[in-house]
Amino acid sequence: MGARGFGLLRRRWTLRNRVAWGFALMALVLGGVLAAASWTLAASYLNRHQEHTAVALTADNALLIEAELRSGERPSTHLLDRIQYSPGSLAFLSYDGRHYPNATAREKKLASVLGVDLRSPTPSRLPTMTSPGRTTVNGSSFLVVSVPLRDGSGNTLTELYPLFDLDRTLRMLWMVVIAGAVIVGAAGLLVGKMASRRMLRPLADVTAAAGSIAHGDLSARLQVGEDPDLEPLARSFNRTAAALERRVHADARFAGDVSHELRTPLTTMINSIVLLQNRRAELPAEVVEPLDLLTEDLQRFRRLVVDLLDISRSDSGRADTREPVVVADLIRRAADAVAGTPVAEVAPGAEGVVLRADKRRLERVVSNLVENAAVHGGGCDAVRVSRRHGAVRLEVDDRGPGVAEGLRERIFDRFARDGSTKGPGVGLGLAIVAQHVHWHEGEVWVEDRPGGGARFVVELPVAGDVRASRAAPAARAETASGSGRSGARVRRWRWGSGVHVMRPE
């Protein structure tokens, strides 16, 4: 068996299946043993009963014949015909070396059937016993009973009782018993399946909770039940999750607090600089240049503080700022405003699509992408909006050198710089894009633009398909971890959890 076969076996023999089949096997064995025992008991009882009846009947018939013979009757087939037999049974009287068959025996040509000469004194192949025996005549089973007459001359009355009815009854019983055993086995499988599902439910809960955490919902917890076997697991899981959540939020809060504290002195600085700039003409020439340097860096500093505050917004306790937004309009306005010229092209299918979105965040996504194209991508070439697979797709193309394969994931990290420090960016623009796209349950990635340059793609799920898009990442993560093919691109970037979900092309 190849590795593939083993893998298949392993997948089939999951814990759940093992438990279910274990139950089934146990039930089958138990049912089988019970069935065999009950069949054996019933069969032996029925057989014994039949033998007793047969011996008693034959003995009675022998007494009748004795009485007839005593009253002077000669042994003859006629004599035998006067006796009542149980239905279908064959009888013959062996008297002084001669055999006298009854009507049924004559009809069935007993002699030829048994291959014995009824005229010979010792019919060798006939059972000559008083205890019952079995013989098969013409494919039918008979119970053979021989009873000696009490005249002491060795004469006997032999009867063959057909066992057809008994055999049929036993066959029927056998089938019932087998069917019973099979049903018990199947019931065992069913019970096993139910029991295993019940047994594994806590495990399924753990899997679901861990999955939610991996996908950024740090508030996922397990319910601590009263089961002493499961409680420690749930408790330690919850402790770990809580610690993780605290840590992530503390990190976010720290950045937020720092930038928050910086904003008060920043207000003083910026307004002072503006006052100085307003009096630029009155200042000595040698002061003007440092003032300009200061102004420029102060603007960058302001941007940094605002961006830091933006990216450190904790998702917990957020006010719901979603509202219905005509997404193509928003993108057009934001992109055109940043580019300073109409750049947005909206496909007819995307026109008029309404999303429940946060206008401010979405505007940041668009303006940051267009700005990024202008600053790092040699200029924004096109901004396209289209509709596909239950999502609105935004593409921002630039004329730059493109983004190297190895950087495509890292580029969405905070302070990921391409080495150049020119331009007004502070290194948070794309991280903010990723965070805000994620906030909308969307995806963002960068790919090569056909004909050179980079293409940043954002896909935002359209309301109604939200469930589908939520379910998708887990499946994608699975395929990615299994294959690890090259050319994977970042589909989803989660702030805080640091989980990167890759999707192969």
Next chain:
Amino acid sequence: MTRCVLLVEDDPRVRRVLHLALQDEGYTVVEAGTGDDGLRALAGSAPDVVLLDLMLPDTDGFAVCRRIRRESDVPVIMVTARTDSHDVVAGLEAGADDYVTKPLVAKELSARIRALLRRTEPLNGGPRCIRTGDLEIHVDEGYAVRDGEQLGLTRTEFRLLAELARAEGRVCSREHLLERVWGYGYFGDSRIVDVHIRRLRGKVERDPGNPRLVVTARGLGYRLAG
């Protein structure tokens, strides 16, 4: 005529620099370091607009805002910590007309002030007074009457009402209202409109929980039902 700004801000350095910068923009500035000082200055100097920091040392900024509202319909611009906090909605509900976040720049602040002090544009050739339901809106005079009684609307609330009335029953999108009343572009914060609509309903509707006059057009905006 120079406009007067009352600056309620606890940090003396910020207060000082904003004073200087706003002066540079052509305003006269009255400074107040605490909420109580601010309320005293409001009575004393009759400012055209109040800039109120919500994080004041002595009193809760929201309480100060409510007290200002009880005494005056002067436009109040609050300074909040961050745009996504609940402070924005709470401050607007306490009666603020608009908000800004730090770091504030005098030039941007000046644009906000100008927008709030804009007068309601007179109707072009139309009637001076619009009647809708049991409401009379005197656009030029800047007041509204219901059952012969003048409603206590703030300037901003009145301008919002007038803007809705001007549409003659058509739906006004929140972006349109943001632009016309607050001077924001498309990307203004629609919560400002929503909270003001709530406040407006509290004053013009007989049952604010079941509005008959200022109706929501779901997903589109608001309109005035005649």
